[in-house]
Amino acid sequence: TTHLEAPRYASFAGQRPEITIVSNTALVSREGGTIDFNGNVRTVRTATDRQSELVLTTEHLRVIPDDHIAYTDAEVTIEDANTKLTAVGLELNDQAKTVQLKSRVRGTYVPPKKK
Secondary structure (H helix, E strand, O other), X not given: XXXXXXXXXXXXXXXXXXXXXXXXXXXXXXXXXXXXXXXXXXXXXXXXXXXXXXXXXXXXXXXXHHHOEEEEEEEEEEEOOXXXXXXXXXXXXXXXXXXXXXEEEEEEEOOOOOX
16 A cells, blocks of 8 residues: 555546546555545546536545545545535546445536626
8 A cells, every 4th residue: 555645636537527536645556456545635527628527525535546436435526517416425436427426415506697
């Protein structure tokens, strides 16, 4: 296991937007199969022509890079230009493009202003 202070992880997956993760600390498994980000975890999906920037914040996030999966049992907040979601627990599968919020889900949507 490797212990990291102030890690920064970046994912560039073909035509998909860049995803970066920063946190206070991280633990990387010996083979690099899992990364546990801890403390002030902030995940950002960069904006594209069709999507605004998306920011996910939590206190713990486990990432399995080769499987394109991330999950947490902690409280999580997800925000973009028009939406704010909060929940406890999350499973994200980037390959399948799915997000499952586990419990205490709340959300707010503000429609974009018409031009």
